[in-house]
Amino acid sequence: MPVLFVNKERVDIAAGVAGDTPLLWILRDSLKLTGTKYGCGVAQCGACTVYLEGAPVRSCQVPLSSLKQGAEITTIEGLKSKEGQAIQAAWVKLDVPQCGYCQSGQVMSAAALLAKNRRPTDADIDQAMAGNLCRCATYVRIRAAIHEAARALA
């Protein structure tokens, strides 16, 4: 039986869950961690972004069978890193979301960027966030909030 650690809690995946089941389905349907969203299902929108072993992945594209025993997954509900906290505080301060649907994926990608690069330029931000689409076009506030979080972490 596969074992995962999701937001540091052990999860035993029931025998019989098909190996091609996307991680996104396990998170949302089985574990009720609905902060991670289903947008496109084809790795184009970033709404389903979570961390696998600390790195952002598109959970709609990660089949259960590809996960090693004890794989560590972090979702928006478990984003407790200082970068994640700074990003979330900046999101609130600058009132970034509109409908909100894309935003947990945006926050996960933004926190991953700051974990690697504490002083991202606009170009760094645009590159790092290019895979996270927002139908409400909140891109200007997203960029401002990443700079705000970077200042808070300095």
Ligand code: FES
């Ligand atoms: S739902 Fe996974 S990238 Fe769009």
Ligand code: FES
């Ligand atoms: S805030 Fe609506 S899709 Fe991004």
